[in-house]
Amino acid sequence: MDLYQIITDIEKVDPEVYARFDSRRQVFRHLTGIGRKLTAATLPGVFAGLFSKAYGQTGTLPAAIADVLNLALKLEYLEKYFYQTALTTVAFPNAEARRAIEIILNDENGHITTLRGALGAQAIADPGLTTFDYTGSRGGERAPLFPDVLTNFATFITVSQSFVDTGVRAYKGGAPVLMPNKDILQTALNIHSVEARHSSRVRALRRGGNLSTSLPKSWIVGDEGYAAVAGQVTPLGVGLRPYGPGNPATTYPAENNITQAGVNIQTTSSISANAATEAFDEPLDPATVMSIARNFVVRTSNIFG
Protein backbone atom coordinates (compact mmCIF):
# COMPACT_ATOMS: atom_id res chain seq x y z
CA MET A 1 0.00 0.00 0.00
CA ASP A 2 1.44 3.33 -1.05
CA LEU A 3 0.17 6.08 1.17
CA TYR A 4 1.80 8.77 -0.94
CA GLN A 5 0.00 7.46 -4.02
CA ILE A 6 -3.31 7.48 -2.21
CA ILE A 7 -2.87 11.09 -1.20
CA THR A 8 -1.77 11.98 -4.72
CA ASP A 9 -4.93 10.32 -6.01
CA ILE A 10 -7.05 12.23 -3.55
CA GLU A 11 -5.38 15.38 -4.73
CA LYS A 12 -6.75 14.77 -8.21
CA VAL A 13 -10.25 14.94 -6.82
CA ASP A 14 -9.61 17.38 -3.99
CA PRO A 15 -6.73 19.77 -4.67
CA GLU A 16 -7.17 21.13 -1.17
CA VAL A 17 -6.11 17.87 0.43
CA TYR A 18 -2.76 19.24 1.52
CA ALA A 19 -4.37 22.33 2.98
CA ARG A 20 -6.47 20.00 5.09
CA PHE A 21 -3.29 18.52 6.57
CA ASP A 22 -1.99 21.97 7.53
CA SER A 23 0.77 21.74 4.93
CA ARG A 24 2.36 19.37 2.47
CA ARG A 25 5.63 19.44 4.36
CA GLN A 26 3.97 18.52 7.61
CA VAL A 27 2.10 15.55 6.24
CA PHE A 28 5.21 14.15 4.61
CA ARG A 29 7.25 14.71 7.73
CA HIS A 30 4.54 12.93 9.65
CA LEU A 31 4.53 9.99 7.26
CA THR A 32 8.31 9.81 7.06
CA GLY A 33 8.59 9.73 10.82
CA ILE A 34 6.21 6.85 11.23
CA GLY A 35 7.35 5.00 8.15
CA ARG A 36 9.72 2.63 9.87
CA LYS A 37 7.28 1.83 12.62
CA LEU A 38 4.40 1.03 10.32
CA THR A 39 3.00 -2.44 10.69
CA ALA A 40 -0.21 -4.02 9.56
CA ALA A 41 -1.54 -3.50 13.05
CA THR A 42 -0.79 0.20 13.33
CA LEU A 43 -1.70 1.19 9.78
CA PRO A 44 -5.45 1.61 10.28
CA GLY A 45 -4.86 3.90 13.23
CA VAL A 46 -2.48 6.06 11.25
CA PHE A 47 -5.00 6.32 8.46
CA ALA A 48 -7.85 7.13 10.76
CA GLY A 49 -5.87 9.81 12.55
CA LEU A 50 -4.64 11.41 9.37
CA PHE A 51 -7.95 11.51 7.57
CA SER A 52 -10.24 12.27 10.46
CA LYS A 53 -8.08 15.32 11.09
CA ALA A 54 -8.36 16.30 7.48
CA TYR A 55 -12.01 15.62 6.81
CA GLY A 56 -13.68 14.69 10.06
CA GLN A 57 -15.93 16.78 12.27
CA THR A 58 -13.47 16.30 15.10
CA GLY A 59 -10.63 17.61 12.98
CA THR A 60 -7.89 19.74 14.44
CA LEU A 61 -7.86 23.38 13.51
CA PRO A 62 -4.54 25.18 13.15
CA ALA A 63 -3.56 26.70 16.49
CA ALA A 64 -3.85 30.28 15.25
CA ILE A 65 -7.44 29.75 14.14
CA ALA A 66 -8.36 27.92 17.33
CA ASP A 67 -6.86 30.76 19.39
CA VAL A 68 -9.00 33.36 17.66
CA LEU A 69 -12.14 31.28 18.04
CA ASN A 70 -11.42 30.50 21.69
CA LEU A 71 -10.88 34.15 22.54
CA ALA A 72 -14.18 34.88 20.82
CA LEU A 73 -15.76 32.08 22.82
CA LYS A 74 -14.46 33.52 26.10
CA LEU A 75 -15.91 36.92 25.22
CA GLU A 76 -19.23 35.24 24.41
CA TYR A 77 -19.25 33.59 27.84
CA LEU A 78 -18.38 36.93 29.45
CA GLU A 79 -21.47 38.39 27.78
CA LYS A 80 -23.73 35.40 28.25
CA TYR A 81 -23.35 35.23 32.03
CA PHE A 82 -23.59 39.00 32.26
CA TYR A 83 -26.94 39.22 30.49
CA GLN A 84 -28.24 36.03 32.04
CA THR A 85 -27.54 37.34 35.55
CA ALA A 86 -28.72 40.86 34.83
CA LEU A 87 -32.09 39.63 33.61
CA THR A 88 -32.81 38.46 37.17
CA THR A 89 -31.12 41.27 39.12
CA VAL A 90 -31.23 44.56 37.16
CA ALA A 91 -34.21 46.88 37.51
CA PHE A 92 -35.07 47.38 33.86
CA PRO A 93 -36.85 50.67 33.03
CA ASN A 94 -39.40 48.92 30.84
CA ALA A 95 -40.31 45.65 29.16
CA GLU A 96 -38.80 46.79 25.87
CA ALA A 97 -35.33 47.19 27.37
CA ARG A 98 -35.57 43.83 29.07
CA ARG A 99 -36.70 42.18 25.84
CA ALA A 100 -33.72 43.64 24.00
CA ILE A 101 -31.35 41.98 26.44
CA GLU A 102 -33.24 38.69 26.18
CA ILE A 103 -32.82 38.79 22.41
CA ILE A 104 -29.12 39.55 22.72
CA LEU A 105 -28.67 36.73 25.23
CA ASN A 106 -30.34 34.34 22.82
CA ASP A 107 -27.87 35.33 20.10
CA GLU A 108 -24.89 34.92 22.44
CA ASN A 109 -26.04 31.42 23.33
CA GLY A 110 -26.26 30.68 19.62
CA HIS A 111 -22.75 32.02 19.10
CA ILE A 112 -21.43 29.82 21.89
CA THR A 113 -23.02 26.73 20.35
CA THR A 114 -21.68 27.68 16.93
CA LEU A 115 -18.15 28.38 18.12
CA ARG A 116 -18.04 25.20 20.20
CA GLY A 117 -19.16 23.27 17.14
CA ALA A 118 -16.40 24.79 15.02
CA LEU A 119 -13.75 24.16 17.67
CA GLY A 120 -14.82 20.65 18.64
CA ALA A 121 -12.42 19.18 21.17
CA GLN A 122 -10.25 22.30 20.96
CA ALA A 123 -12.92 24.45 22.62
CA ILE A 124 -12.14 25.81 26.08
CA ALA A 125 -14.19 24.52 28.98
CA ASP A 126 -17.18 26.66 29.94
CA PRO A 127 -15.57 29.07 32.44
CA GLY A 128 -18.82 29.28 34.41
CA LEU A 129 -20.45 32.22 36.15
CA THR A 130 -18.03 32.20 39.09
CA THR A 131 -15.14 33.14 36.80
CA PHE A 132 -16.65 36.55 36.21
CA ASP A 133 -16.89 39.59 38.46
CA TYR A 134 -18.89 42.23 36.63
CA THR A 135 -18.33 44.84 39.31
CA GLY A 136 -14.71 44.92 38.22
CA SER A 137 -13.38 44.18 41.73
CA ARG A 138 -11.70 41.04 40.38
CA GLY A 139 -13.26 38.94 43.11
CA GLY A 140 -12.84 41.46 45.93
CA GLU A 141 -9.18 42.07 45.16
CA ARG A 142 -9.71 45.78 44.57
CA ALA A 143 -12.40 48.43 44.84
CA PRO A 144 -15.19 47.70 42.38
CA LEU A 145 -15.28 49.82 39.25
CA PHE A 146 -19.04 49.37 38.87
CA PRO A 147 -20.51 48.45 42.25
CA ASP A 148 -24.14 48.54 41.07
CA VAL A 149 -23.66 47.00 37.62
CA LEU A 150 -26.04 44.14 38.36
CA THR A 151 -28.80 46.27 39.85
CA ASN A 152 -28.69 49.72 38.27
CA PHE A 153 -29.79 49.74 34.62
CA ALA A 154 -27.69 52.79 33.73
CA THR A 155 -24.52 51.12 34.94
CA PHE A 156 -25.49 47.79 33.43
CA ILE A 157 -26.11 49.22 29.98
CA THR A 158 -22.87 51.21 30.13
CA VAL A 159 -20.85 48.07 30.78
CA SER A 160 -22.91 46.26 28.14
CA GLN A 161 -21.83 48.84 25.60
CA SER A 162 -18.21 48.20 26.46
CA PHE A 163 -18.66 44.45 26.05
CA VAL A 164 -20.41 44.61 22.70
CA ASP A 165 -18.02 47.15 21.24
CA THR A 166 -15.03 45.18 22.50
CA GLY A 167 -16.57 42.13 20.86
CA VAL A 168 -17.01 43.87 17.52
CA ARG A 169 -13.40 45.04 17.58
CA ALA A 170 -12.14 41.61 18.61
CA TYR A 171 -13.90 39.74 15.81
CA LYS A 172 -12.69 42.32 13.30
CA GLY A 173 -9.13 41.97 14.55
CA GLY A 174 -9.27 38.18 14.41
CA ALA A 175 -10.82 37.82 10.95
CA PRO A 176 -7.58 37.88 8.91
CA VAL A 177 -6.26 34.92 10.90
CA LEU A 178 -9.26 32.89 9.79
CA MET A 179 -8.74 33.50 6.07
CA PRO A 180 -7.27 30.04 5.33
CA ASN A 181 -10.60 28.48 6.34
CA LYS A 182 -13.30 30.20 4.31
CA ASP A 183 -16.24 28.57 6.06
CA ILE A 184 -14.99 29.48 9.51
CA LEU A 185 -14.20 32.98 8.28
CA GLN A 186 -17.75 33.39 7.04
CA THR A 187 -19.14 32.09 10.33
CA ALA A 188 -17.05 34.61 12.25
CA LEU A 189 -18.17 37.42 9.94
CA ASN A 190 -21.76 36.36 10.52
CA ILE A 191 -21.21 36.70 14.27
CA HIS A 192 -19.31 39.98 13.90
CA SER A 193 -22.19 41.80 12.21
CA VAL A 194 -24.69 40.51 14.75
CA GLU A 195 -22.50 41.87 17.55
CA ALA A 196 -22.54 45.20 15.75
CA ARG A 197 -26.34 45.06 15.58
CA HIS A 198 -26.32 44.43 19.33
CA SER A 199 -24.03 47.40 19.87
CA SER A 200 -26.37 49.64 17.91
CA ARG A 201 -29.30 48.55 20.08
CA VAL A 202 -27.42 48.76 23.37
CA ARG A 203 -26.18 52.25 22.56
CA ALA A 204 -29.76 53.30 21.71
CA LEU A 205 -30.98 51.93 25.03
CA ARG A 206 -28.20 53.79 26.77
CA ARG A 207 -29.21 57.12 25.23
CA GLY A 208 -32.80 56.56 26.30
CA GLY A 209 -34.35 55.08 23.16
CA ASN A 210 -33.89 54.88 19.41
CA LEU A 211 -35.18 58.40 18.80
CA SER A 212 -33.50 60.12 21.72
CA THR A 213 -31.13 62.87 20.61
CA SER A 214 -28.86 62.22 23.61
CA LEU A 215 -25.56 60.34 23.36
CA PRO A 216 -24.26 57.82 22.59
CA LYS A 217 -25.10 57.50 18.94
CA SER A 218 -25.61 54.00 17.57
CA TRP A 219 -22.20 54.34 15.90
CA ILE A 220 -18.87 55.16 17.50
CA VAL A 221 -18.03 58.87 17.47
CA GLY A 222 -14.33 59.68 17.63
CA ASP A 223 -12.74 57.75 20.47
CA GLU A 224 -15.78 58.26 22.73
CA GLY A 225 -13.70 60.07 25.31
CA TYR A 226 -10.93 57.52 25.45
CA ALA A 227 -8.23 60.16 25.11
CA ALA A 228 -9.64 62.23 27.95
CA VAL A 229 -7.93 60.07 30.51
CA ALA A 230 -5.95 62.48 32.65
CA GLY A 231 -7.88 63.12 35.83
CA GLN A 232 -11.18 62.49 34.09
CA VAL A 233 -13.67 59.73 34.24
CA THR A 234 -14.45 58.88 30.65
CA PRO A 235 -18.01 58.12 29.62
CA LEU A 236 -17.30 54.47 30.19
CA GLY A 237 -15.21 54.77 33.33
CA VAL A 238 -11.67 53.97 34.29
CA GLY A 239 -10.19 50.73 33.04
CA LEU A 240 -12.89 50.16 30.50
CA ARG A 241 -12.20 51.94 27.29
CA PRO A 242 -12.54 49.78 24.20
CA TYR A 243 -12.10 52.77 21.88
CA GLY A 244 -8.39 53.47 22.17
CA PRO A 245 -5.53 52.17 20.07
CA GLY A 246 -4.37 48.57 20.14
CA ASN A 247 -0.88 47.24 19.58
CA PRO A 248 0.53 48.09 17.11
CA ALA A 249 -1.52 51.24 16.66
CA THR A 250 -0.79 51.35 12.94
CA THR A 251 -2.71 48.10 12.50
CA TYR A 252 -5.20 48.67 15.31
CA PRO A 253 -5.87 52.43 15.43
CA ALA A 254 -8.09 54.13 17.95
CA GLU A 255 -11.69 54.62 16.88
CA ASN A 256 -10.99 58.29 16.13
CA ASN A 257 -9.00 57.27 13.06
CA ILE A 258 -9.95 59.27 9.96
CA THR A 259 -7.45 57.74 7.51
CA GLN A 260 -8.46 54.52 5.75
CA ALA A 261 -6.23 52.72 3.23
CA GLY A 262 -4.13 55.89 3.05
CA VAL A 263 -7.12 58.06 2.20
CA ASN A 264 -8.13 60.98 4.42
CA ILE A 265 -11.85 60.32 4.76
CA GLN A 266 -12.75 63.74 6.13
CA THR A 267 -11.23 65.78 3.33
CA THR A 268 -11.95 63.31 0.51
CA SER A 269 -15.67 63.28 1.21
CA SER A 270 -15.96 66.79 2.69
CA ILE A 271 -17.60 65.52 5.86
CA SER A 272 -16.98 66.28 9.52
CA ALA A 273 -14.16 64.58 11.40
CA ASN A 274 -16.76 62.90 13.59
CA ALA A 275 -18.60 61.48 10.59
CA ALA A 276 -15.29 60.26 9.15
CA THR A 277 -14.60 58.31 12.34
CA GLU A 278 -18.17 57.00 12.61
CA ALA A 279 -18.10 55.58 9.10
CA PHE A 280 -15.45 52.99 9.97
CA ASP A 281 -15.06 50.74 13.01
CA GLU A 282 -11.55 49.65 13.95
CA PRO A 283 -10.10 46.21 14.75
CA LEU A 284 -8.38 45.39 18.04
CA ASP A 285 -5.57 42.95 18.79
CA PRO A 286 -6.05 39.97 21.13
CA ALA A 287 -3.73 41.30 23.86
CA THR A 288 -5.60 44.59 24.15
CA VAL A 289 -8.95 42.81 24.04
CA MET A 290 -7.83 40.58 26.88
CA SER A 291 -6.52 43.48 28.94
CA ILE A 292 -9.99 45.04 28.80
CA ALA A 293 -11.82 41.81 29.52
CA ARG A 294 -9.44 40.95 32.39
CA ASN A 295 -11.16 43.64 34.47
CA PHE A 296 -14.22 41.42 34.68
CA VAL A 297 -12.81 38.08 35.83
CA VAL A 298 -11.75 37.07 39.32
CA ARG A 299 -8.06 37.41 40.04
CA THR A 300 -7.60 33.63 40.17
CA SER A 301 -8.81 33.20 36.59
CA ASN A 302 -6.31 33.42 33.79
CA ILE A 303 -8.72 33.05 30.87
CA PHE A 304 -7.80 36.54 29.71
CA GLY A 305 -4.15 36.19 30.59
Next chain:
Amino acid sequence: MTKPSTPGAAGLATTTLALPRRDFVRYAGAGLALTGLLISGCDDDSENNNDTVDVGSGDPGVLNYAYALEQLEAAFYTQVVAGAFFTGTATAAEKAILQDIRDHEVAHRDLFRQALGNGRIKDLQPDFSTINFADRASVLGAARTFEDLGVHAYNGAGRFISDANNLTLAGKIVSVEARHAALIRELILGANKFVDSDVVDLSTGLERSKPPTEVVVEANKFLQNGSKISANSLR
Protein backbone atom coordinates in the same frame (compact mmCIF):
# COMPACT_ATOMS: atom_id res chain seq x y z
CA MET B 1 -5.27 58.92 -8.39
CA THR B 2 -3.79 57.21 -5.35
CA LYS B 3 -3.96 53.48 -5.07
CA PRO B 4 -2.97 52.79 -1.48
CA SER B 5 -4.26 49.28 -1.17
CA THR B 6 -2.88 46.92 -3.74
CA PRO B 7 -4.84 43.70 -3.85
CA GLY B 8 -2.78 40.55 -3.46
CA ALA B 9 -2.44 39.12 -6.91
CA ALA B 10 -0.31 36.22 -5.70
CA GLY B 11 -3.15 34.83 -3.65
CA LEU B 12 -5.55 35.03 -6.55
CA ALA B 13 -3.72 32.80 -8.95
CA THR B 14 -3.93 29.67 -6.84
CA THR B 15 -7.70 29.77 -6.63
CA THR B 16 -8.19 29.44 -10.36
CA LEU B 17 -5.80 26.56 -11.00
CA ALA B 18 -8.06 23.75 -9.98
CA LEU B 19 -11.64 23.16 -9.13
CA PRO B 20 -12.13 21.52 -5.74
CA ARG B 21 -15.12 19.28 -5.44
CA ARG B 22 -16.86 21.62 -3.07
CA ASP B 23 -16.42 24.48 -5.49
CA PHE B 24 -17.70 22.34 -8.31
CA VAL B 25 -20.89 21.77 -6.37
CA ARG B 26 -21.11 25.51 -5.85
CA TYR B 27 -20.61 26.10 -9.55
CA ALA B 28 -23.25 23.57 -10.42
CA GLY B 29 -25.67 25.17 -8.00
CA ALA B 30 -24.91 28.62 -9.33
CA GLY B 31 -25.47 27.32 -12.83
CA LEU B 32 -28.94 26.19 -11.90
CA ALA B 33 -29.69 29.53 -10.30
CA LEU B 34 -28.38 31.34 -13.34
CA THR B 35 -30.51 29.25 -15.65
CA GLY B 36 -33.52 30.22 -13.60
CA LEU B 37 -32.61 33.86 -13.90
CA LEU B 38 -32.19 33.70 -17.63
CA ILE B 39 -35.52 31.99 -18.07
CA SER B 40 -37.34 34.52 -15.93
CA GLY B 41 -35.34 37.30 -17.60
CA CYS B 42 -36.66 36.27 -21.01
CA ASP B 43 -40.11 37.53 -20.10
CA ASP B 44 -38.81 41.02 -19.55
CA ASP B 45 -38.03 42.87 -22.74
CA SER B 46 -36.63 45.85 -20.85
CA GLU B 47 -33.70 43.76 -19.64
CA ASN B 48 -30.56 44.12 -21.65
CA ASN B 49 -27.98 41.70 -20.32
CA ASN B 50 -25.34 42.98 -22.71
CA ASP B 51 -25.13 46.23 -20.76
CA THR B 52 -24.50 44.57 -17.42
CA VAL B 53 -21.52 45.89 -15.50
CA ASP B 54 -19.52 42.96 -14.16
CA VAL B 55 -17.54 43.76 -11.03
CA GLY B 56 -14.67 41.48 -12.01
CA SER B 57 -12.76 38.83 -10.13
CA GLY B 58 -10.41 38.50 -7.17
CA ASP B 59 -9.88 41.29 -4.68
CA PRO B 60 -10.52 44.05 -7.24
CA GLY B 61 -13.80 42.31 -8.02
CA VAL B 62 -14.84 42.27 -4.37
CA LEU B 63 -13.85 45.91 -3.92
CA ASN B 64 -15.79 46.89 -7.04
CA TYR B 65 -18.74 44.86 -5.81
CA ALA B 66 -18.63 46.84 -2.56
CA TYR B 67 -18.12 50.05 -4.54
CA ALA B 68 -21.26 49.32 -6.56
CA LEU B 69 -23.35 48.81 -3.44
CA GLU B 70 -21.90 51.89 -1.76
CA GLN B 71 -22.65 53.94 -4.86
CA LEU B 72 -26.24 52.80 -4.58
CA GLU B 73 -26.48 53.59 -0.87
CA ALA B 74 -24.76 56.98 -1.17
CA ALA B 75 -27.07 57.98 -4.02
CA PHE B 76 -30.10 56.86 -2.04
CA TYR B 77 -29.29 58.80 1.14
CA THR B 78 -28.24 61.86 -0.84
CA GLN B 79 -31.71 61.84 -2.35
CA VAL B 80 -33.27 61.15 1.05
CA VAL B 81 -31.78 64.25 2.69
CA ALA B 82 -32.99 66.36 -0.22
CA GLY B 83 -36.43 64.75 -0.17
CA ALA B 84 -39.76 65.93 1.21
CA PHE B 85 -39.86 63.52 4.16
CA PHE B 86 -36.47 64.67 5.44
CA THR B 87 -37.09 68.37 4.89
CA GLY B 88 -40.67 68.09 6.13
CA THR B 89 -42.03 65.77 8.76
CA ALA B 90 -38.88 63.95 9.89
CA THR B 91 -38.16 64.48 13.58
CA ALA B 92 -34.89 66.01 14.74
CA ALA B 93 -33.61 62.57 15.72
CA GLU B 94 -34.60 61.06 12.37
CA LYS B 95 -32.87 63.90 10.54
CA ALA B 96 -29.70 63.43 12.59
CA ILE B 97 -29.69 59.69 11.93
CA LEU B 98 -30.28 59.97 8.19
CA GLN B 99 -27.74 62.78 7.79
CA ASP B 100 -25.14 60.69 9.63
CA ILE B 101 -25.83 57.65 7.49
CA ARG B 102 -25.60 59.74 4.32
CA ASP B 103 -22.16 60.94 5.40
CA HIS B 104 -21.03 57.39 6.19
CA GLU B 105 -22.18 55.98 2.85
CA VAL B 106 -20.59 58.82 0.90
CA ALA B 107 -17.36 58.16 2.80
CA HIS B 108 -17.52 54.45 1.91
CA ARG B 109 -18.20 55.18 -1.75
CA ASP B 110 -15.41 57.74 -2.03
CA LEU B 111 -12.90 55.48 -0.31
CA PHE B 112 -13.50 52.65 -2.77
CA ARG B 113 -13.38 55.11 -5.63
CA GLN B 114 -9.94 56.25 -4.47
CA ALA B 115 -8.64 52.82 -3.60
CA LEU B 116 -9.68 51.29 -6.93
CA GLY B 117 -8.40 54.18 -9.02
CA ASN B 118 -8.57 53.41 -12.71
CA GLY B 119 -9.61 49.85 -11.92
CA ARG B 120 -13.02 50.95 -10.72
CA ILE B 121 -16.30 50.24 -12.45
CA LYS B 122 -18.20 53.13 -13.99
CA ASP B 123 -20.53 55.45 -12.11
CA LEU B 124 -23.83 53.62 -11.77
CA GLN B 125 -27.17 55.26 -12.48
CA PRO B 126 -29.70 54.39 -9.78
CA ASP B 127 -33.38 53.84 -10.35
CA PHE B 128 -35.31 54.89 -7.26
CA SER B 129 -38.65 55.17 -9.04
CA THR B 130 -40.21 52.68 -6.60
CA ILE B 131 -39.34 54.89 -3.62
CA ASN B 132 -41.47 57.82 -2.48
CA PHE B 133 -39.02 60.24 -0.90
CA ALA B 134 -41.88 62.22 0.64
CA ASP B 135 -43.13 59.21 2.60
CA ARG B 136 -41.52 58.08 5.86
CA ALA B 137 -42.44 54.42 5.47
CA SER B 138 -41.18 54.30 1.90
CA VAL B 139 -37.89 56.01 2.75
CA LEU B 140 -37.17 53.96 5.87
CA GLY B 141 -38.39 50.78 4.23
CA ALA B 142 -35.94 51.25 1.38
CA ALA B 143 -33.20 52.20 3.86
CA ARG B 144 -33.81 48.99 5.73
CA THR B 145 -33.54 47.00 2.49
CA PHE B 146 -30.24 48.65 1.57
CA GLU B 147 -28.70 48.28 5.03
CA ASP B 148 -29.61 44.64 5.57
CA LEU B 149 -28.56 43.84 2.01
CA GLY B 150 -25.26 45.63 2.56
CA VAL B 151 -24.49 43.61 5.68
CA HIS B 152 -25.39 40.34 3.98
CA ALA B 153 -23.35 41.30 0.93
CA TYR B 154 -20.15 42.12 2.82
CA ASN B 155 -20.44 38.98 4.95
CA GLY B 156 -20.97 36.82 1.89
CA ALA B 157 -18.07 38.35 -0.03
CA GLY B 158 -15.42 38.05 2.67
CA ARG B 159 -14.48 34.55 1.53
CA PHE B 160 -13.48 35.87 -1.91
CA ILE B 161 -10.90 38.27 -0.51
CA SER B 162 -7.23 37.26 -0.64
CA ASP B 163 -5.49 40.27 0.90
CA ALA B 164 -5.89 40.61 4.67
CA ASN B 165 -5.88 44.40 4.43
CA ASN B 166 -8.88 44.28 2.14
CA LEU B 167 -10.68 41.92 4.51
CA THR B 168 -10.05 44.28 7.41
CA LEU B 169 -11.25 47.23 5.35
CA ALA B 170 -14.46 45.41 4.53
CA GLY B 171 -14.80 44.51 8.21
CA LYS B 172 -14.44 48.15 9.24
CA ILE B 173 -17.36 49.02 7.00
CA VAL B 174 -19.70 46.10 7.51
CA SER B 175 -20.06 46.63 11.25
CA VAL B 176 -21.07 50.23 10.60
CA GLU B 177 -23.63 49.00 8.08
CA ALA B 178 -24.89 46.60 10.74
CA ARG B 179 -25.22 49.51 13.19
CA HIS B 180 -27.29 51.35 10.58
CA ALA B 181 -29.37 48.29 9.81
CA ALA B 182 -30.22 47.64 13.44
CA LEU B 183 -31.34 51.21 14.08
CA ILE B 184 -33.26 51.66 10.83
CA ARG B 185 -35.08 48.39 11.49
CA GLU B 186 -36.13 49.68 14.89
CA LEU B 187 -37.51 52.84 13.27
CA ILE B 188 -39.51 51.12 10.55
CA LEU B 189 -40.36 47.69 11.95
CA GLY B 190 -40.75 48.57 15.63
CA ALA B 191 -38.85 48.13 18.87
CA ASN B 192 -36.46 45.20 19.19
CA LYS B 193 -36.36 44.32 15.52
CA PHE B 194 -32.60 44.99 15.44
CA VAL B 195 -32.22 41.28 14.86
CA ASP B 196 -35.01 39.02 13.69
CA SER B 197 -35.40 35.77 11.83
CA ASP B 198 -35.37 37.48 8.42
CA VAL B 199 -31.76 38.61 8.91
CA VAL B 200 -30.36 36.36 11.64
CA ASP B 201 -30.75 32.64 12.25
CA LEU B 202 -32.06 32.82 15.81
CA SER B 203 -30.88 29.33 16.69
CA THR B 204 -27.25 30.00 15.82
CA GLY B 205 -27.16 33.78 16.20
CA LEU B 206 -25.57 34.00 12.76
CA GLU B 207 -26.29 36.72 10.21
CA ARG B 208 -27.90 35.33 7.07
CA SER B 209 -25.18 36.40 4.67
CA LYS B 210 -25.84 36.29 0.94
CA PRO B 211 -23.51 35.32 -1.91
CA PRO B 212 -22.83 38.00 -4.53
CA THR B 213 -24.94 36.21 -7.13
CA GLU B 214 -28.00 36.68 -4.90
CA VAL B 215 -27.17 40.20 -3.82
CA VAL B 216 -26.86 41.57 -7.34
CA VAL B 217 -30.43 40.49 -8.10
CA GLU B 218 -31.65 42.65 -5.21
CA ALA B 219 -29.35 45.55 -6.02
CA ASN B 220 -30.37 45.55 -9.69
CA LYS B 221 -33.94 46.40 -8.72
CA PHE B 222 -32.57 49.85 -7.89
CA LEU B 223 -30.27 50.30 -10.88
CA GLN B 224 -31.14 51.57 -14.35
CA ASN B 225 -30.64 49.49 -17.46
CA GLY B 226 -27.06 49.88 -18.47
CA SER B 227 -26.05 50.17 -14.81
CA LYS B 228 -27.19 46.77 -13.64
CA ILE B 229 -24.37 44.76 -12.12
CA SER B 230 -23.21 41.16 -12.18
CA ALA B 231 -20.64 39.34 -10.08
CA ASN B 232 -20.10 36.32 -12.28
CA SER B 233 -16.61 35.59 -11.01
CA LEU B 234 -17.43 35.87 -7.31
CA ARG B 235 -18.83 32.44 -6.66
